Amino acid sequence: MPGLSINSITKRFGDFAAVDDISLSVPDGKFVCLLGPSGCGKTTLLRMIAGLEEPTGGAIVLDGDDITRVPTHKRNLGMVFQSLALFPHLTVGENIAYALRIRGASKEEQRKRVDELLAMIHLPDFANRPVAKLSGGQRQRVAIARALALSPKLFLLDEPLSALDAKLREAMQVELRQLQQRLGITTIVVTHDQREAMTMADLVVVMGKGKILQAASPIEIYRKPADAFVADFIGITNLLPAETDKAGRTTVLGAAVPGVALPSGSAKATISIRPEDIHFSKPGAGAIPGTVSFVRDLGGTVETFVEAGGTTIVAVATPRERPNVSVGQAIGVVLPPESCVVLQP
Amino acid sequence: MNVLRRLYFVLVALFLAAPLIVVAGVSVNQKQELTFPPKGFSLAWYGQIFNDPEWRLALIHSVTLAICSAAIAVAIALPLAWFLWRRIAPWANIFQVLGLAPFILPPVITALGFLSFWATVGLFGQFYTAIISHAIFFVTLPLVTLSLGFASIDRSLVEAASTMGADDRTVLKTVVLPLILPYLVSGFAFAFVLSLNEYIVAYMTIGFTTETLPIKIFNALRYGYTPTMAAVSIFFVTVAALVFGAIAYFGDIRRLLGAMSSDS
Amino acid sequence: MRREPPRALADYAPLFFPALMLIVFFVVPFSIMIAVSFFKRNPAGFYTPDFVFDNYARFLTTFFGSVLGFSLLLAILVAVCCVVIAFPFTYLLTKRSRAVQTVWLVGLLSVLSLSEVIIGFAWSTLFSRTAGITNLFVAIGLMKEPVALLPSFWAVLTGMVYQALPYTILVLYPALVRLDPTLLEAARTLGASPVRAFFNVVTPALRNTIVATLIMVFVFALGSYLLPQILGRPSNWTLSVLITDQAIYQSNMPFAAAMAVFLVLISLALVGLTLLAGRKESAL
Numbered sequence: 001m002p003g004l005s006i007n008s009i010t011k012r013f014g015d016f017a018a019v020d021d022i023s024l025s026v027p028d029g030k031f032v033c034l035l036g037p038s039g040c041g042k043t044t045l046l047r048m049i050a051g052l053e054e055p056t057g058g059a060i061v062l063d064g065d066d067i068t069r070v071p072t073h074k075r076n077l078g079m080v081f082q083s084l085a086l087f088p089h090l091t092v093g094e095n096i097a098y099a100l101r102i103r104g105a106s107k108e109e110q111r112k113r114v115d116e117l118l119a120m121i122h123l124p125d126f127a128n129r130p131v132a133k134l135s136g137g138q139r140q141r142v143a144i145a146r147a148l149a150l151s152p153k154l155f156l157l158d159e160p161l162s163a164l165d166a167k168l169r170e171a172m173q174v175e176l177r178q179l180q181q182r183l184g185i186t187t188i189v190v191t192h193d194q195r196e197a198m199t200m201a202d203l204v205v206v207m208g209k210g211k212i213l214q215a216a217s218p219i220e221i222y223r224k225p226a227d228a229f230v231a232d233f234i235g236i237t238n239l240l241p242a243e244t245d246k247a248g249r250t251t252v253l254g255a256a257v258p259g260v261a262l263p264s265g266s267a268k269a270t271i272s273i274r275p276e277d278i279h280f281s282k283p284g285a286g287a288i289p290g291t292v293s294f295v296r297d298l299g300g301t302v303e304t305f306v307e308a309g310g311t312t313i314v315a316v317a318t319p320r321e322r323p324n325v326s327v328g329q330a331i332g333v334v335l336p337p338e339s340c341v342v343l344q345p
Numbered sequence: 346m347n348v349l350r351r352l353y354f355v356l357v358a359l360f361l362a363a364p365l366i367v368v369a370g371v372s373v374n375q376k377q378e379l380t381f382p383p384k385g386f387s388l389a390w391y392g393q394i395f396n397d398p399e400w401r402l403a404l405i406h407s408v409t410l411a412i413c414s415a416a417i418a419v420a421i422a423l424p425l426a427w428f429l430w431r432r433i434a435p436w437a438n439i440f441q442v443l444g445l446a447p448f449i450l451p452p453v454i455t456a457l458g459f460l461s462f463w464a465t466v467g468l469f470g471q472f473y474t475a476i477i478s479h480a481i482f483f484v485t486l487p488l489v490t491l492s493l494g495f496a497s498i499d500r501s502l503v504e505a506a507s508t509m510g511a512d513d514r515t516v517l518k519t520v521v522l523p524l525i526l527p528y529l530v531s532g533f534a535f536a537f538v539l540s541l542n543e544y545i546v547a548y549m550t551i552g553f554t555t556e557t558l559p560i561k562i563f564n565a566l567r568y569g570y571t572p573t574m575a576a577v578s579i580f581f582v583t584v585a586a587l588v589f590g591a592i593a594y595f596g597d598i599r600r601l602l603g604a605m606s607s608d609s
Numbered sequence: 610m611r612r613e614p615p616r617a618l619a620d621y622a623p624l625f626f627p628a629l630m631l632i633v634f635f636v637v638p639f640s641i642m643i644a645v646s647f648f649k650r651n652p653a654g655f656y657t658p659d660f661v662f663d664n665y666a667r668f669l670t671t672f673f674g675s676v677l678g679f680s681l682l683l684a685i686l687v688a689v690c691c692v693v694i695a696f697p698f699t700y701l702l703t704k705r706s707r708a709v710q711t712v713w714l715v716g717l718l719s720v721l722s723l724s725e726v727i728i729g730f731a732w733s734t735l736f737s738r739t740a741g742i743t744n745l746f747v748a749i750g751l752m753k754e755p756v757a758l759l760p761s762f763w764a765v766l767t768g769m770v771y772q773a774l775p776y777t778i779l780v781l782y783p784a785l786v787r788l789d790p791t792l793l794e795a796a797r798t799l800g801a802s803p804v805r806a807f808f809n810v811v812t813p814a815l816r817n818t819i820v821a822t823l824i825m826v827f828v829f830a831l832g833s834y835l836l837p838q839i840l841g842r843p844s845n846w847t848l849s850v851l852i853t854d855q856a857i858y859q860s861n862m863p864f865a866a867a868m869a870v871f872l873v874l875i876s877l878a879l880v881g882l883t884l885l886a887g888r889k890e891s892a893l
Contacts, residue, residue, distance in 0.1 A: 050504075052507075052508075071507075071512075072504070072507040073508075073515075076510075078508065078509075079504075079508040081504065081505055083499060083501050085499065085501040085502045085504065085505035087502060087506075087520060089524060098506070098509055098511075098519070099509035099510055101519075102509070102510060102515050102519060103510065146509070147508070149509070150509070150510070156508075353697070354701070358716075360774075361717075361720050361771070361775070363735060364728070364731035364732050364734070364735045364771070365720075367731065367734050367735045367740060367742075368730070368731045378739070379737060379739050379740045380740050381739075381740035381741070421626065421627045421630050421631070422627070424623035424624065424626060424627055425623070425624065425628075428623040428624050430612075431612065431623075432612060432613065432615050433612045433614045434614060434615055437624060440624070440627060440628055440631055444631060446635070447635060449828070449876075449880060450873060450876055451831050451876060452832050452834070453832060453852050453853055453869065453872070454642075454832075454852075454873055454876075457852060457866060458635075458638035458639045459634075459638055460862070461641045461645045461866060462634070462642075464862070465641050465645075477634055478634070480634075481630065481631070481634045484631070542722050542723055542724035543724065545725075545834055545835075545853065548857075549857070552857075559726045562726045562727065562730060563835070566729075566730055566839070575730075577727075578727040578730060578731060581723065581724065582720075582727075585718070585722045585723070586715060586719040589714075589715040589719055590715050593715050598711055599710060599711060599714065599786070602714055602783065603782060603783025603787075
């Protein structure tokens, strides 16, 4: 079976399980983001896939071959490190040609491949520059080109864009995704930035405390988060208490939300609703009564903070959709049932 | 405050330089006499180092001793420092302590240890015993510079090389050695300069059979004075200053001497 | 490549040559020296194997006691002089530009690497009647006629301070160059003058470093073997000179070895103290 398959992988450091019995299957040619807060085990998982850490238990299978005990240098993968790890004693061209050189490729072959790769990363004529003379974004691209020099089966990146400023980072995310789609290479990226994961990934794997919390497409993770942690980690959300009243209706902060069912047998649950899904109405008539406490007008969007039933609800809209909201105004908050996600307790 | 500080620097500089200035002055005396300021000017005494058969022989001995012992010292320090960096083996630190000890102990003790050893095994007086003794005595210097060099290598560079297909040996050849080369060269240079100047260990191992320059100077000092001694001293200071200057120029001497990072 | 424990025997291969060299040419010589210290003197050769305490018993003479006392006092005096001169100097040096620091470090290393023979010769010249510093004093009218300033205790002390000063500065340099500059800035913003801040903030913060440096310079000074001979009278000779003298000129290796073992024990005890001081520092 083509692709990468991770079976019950565990990594313990003493008593601490950095990666705790994780299984994951990555189809050939897909782009996967391992997403989570620092210390969740995502980097350890990536390093085990690369062979840089030895698993305490479990197996890693690539294209049907068990590679768990195969040393890193025989795994045929390309990796970009958080520090980029460009060799300071080599030029840009020599860095990119490294993998070919140590396999005894001819000078001509090396030069040809370096030119190809430099063209691919839009840095032609950079071959003879020392790496110290490159800008952050250029170093980034060189590290990517170097990792792809041998057209590896697996492309691994550990927080590759964390050193770049916000604007450049967003541009590189798009570029990286386009490059991956063009090459069709199975890619795994570790990141703690959910926007980055949303931009690039086919499959987002949210991790916490050494476990996988949810693995799904970005939009599914966003629309149907598995639990409160995932919902809160991916984008901004409102986590609101829901309960079943005497009449059997589901209510949120006192207002009925028809069409939302709590799991059978539980009288209380938490629902997640995204800020852009919230509507406002006049107070009363089935809406949650609240008071506007703060308005953040960012030009492109307006964030409205509403105090309701002891919590703060955030709503987002464009200025045209929501022209006349001011602090202190009494308002009704409407939760469209189709946008409410009932979370597992 | 500023004036005081400047005065302080000048006084320390003067203290360190004064004897060398006088020796430099003495070394250019026209006649064979110990006077300062010098009477006349002559560089003939510098020529003596290379022309006089005895001084030339001592110079050859010293340079041979310094080159060979520094090379062996590096050959001992390099695999040791590499092993300590590459492996987790706490007990192996004992060898690091052994490598540092000869330099920290009073030199007379190390010298006497070598004297007892070579006398006991019956090789006393052979020239190569001095080479080995100096190599052990000065192994500390390349060991310290190389340990610093290894510590400065970002381990992700090594990991990156292995993801690109480099095995241990290839990593060593293509990444690790090029990166520690400056530290290796400075370790060699430190050992070389100190071996060139060393007296007591050389004296206690081969002092009865062979003269190195420091031994020759000391012997000459006891039998009377010649300006060649002054010339040799200045020659030595110049060599040391050139070597350390080169290390500072091509490498980062502040880092080697313990400043935390090269950008501080 | 992560650090990992050695597994196969081949993983130990790099250790083989260094371990062999250090054991054969350092541990074994050292052990032989200790053994020799219990041997009997053989005026015709080096020694005769035996097991006697005579060599150590000789320590109990007043002559030996006074040499030991003198050596220790001299080394303490050298250490104190060096640290008093070097500490403020090194501190000021770390405040200078990188280029200035580099030039000084090159100069200090050059002086440090000088053979004791050359240092002895240089100072004996500087203190001599014909080429010495007193000629300068005569020239500017401070003295009537030039005199020889050696052999004397002060000549020995000056020479040894000269020898140990670059060492002291280089030992202090890392600690001072890494000193957090905000510490001093904080003191300055609270109204302390630079000099006051130096004595009230820098000096206490580095108290353990100063103690460690004193001990290291003390051990370094204990090792001086030629300067007391060249610049001093026989009454200024130290333990190191005596060891050399016994080993080379009196051909009494066993007694020299016994003294050396004794000197090692003193040095080791002090190096141990240094490490202890260093550990306390890092624990703070």
